[in-house]
Amino acid sequence: MVKVTICMGSSCFSRGNSKNLEAVRAWLAAHDREDAVVLRGCRCGGLCGEGPNIWIDEVCHSGVTPEAVPGLLAKAFGEEA
Numbered sequence: 486m487v488k489v490t491i492c493m494g495s496s497c498f499s500r501g502n503s504k505n506l507e508a509v510r511a512w513l514a515a516h517d518r519e520d521a522v523v524l525r526g527c528r529c530g531g532l533c534g535e536g537p538n539i540w541i542d543e544v545c546h547s548g549v550t551p552e553a554v555p556g557l558l559a560k561a562f563g564e565e566a
């Protein structure tokens with residue numbers, strides 16, 4: 486299981502995590518990985534200035550864009566980007 490935690494705090498959400506969440510969901514569906522992920526939202530992680538933030542298996546990725554999501558998930562799942 487890969488753990489993906491998306492910050493839903495107001496700063497991260499307005500800075501792009503609403504779109505990033507859509508990108509994560511789309512990638513998981515396209516790669517048939519919806520059963521292999523624990524996808525959660527979390528409250529502000531205290532790193533707003535670096536946001537939008539997404540944690541993948543406890544590693545924080547900052548300044549995430551929807552364009553970056555496929556590469557991050559591919560790496561986490563051991564797939565080619």
Ligand code: FES
Binds near residue numbers: 496529
């Ligand atoms: S809102 Fe995401 S770290 Fe603060």
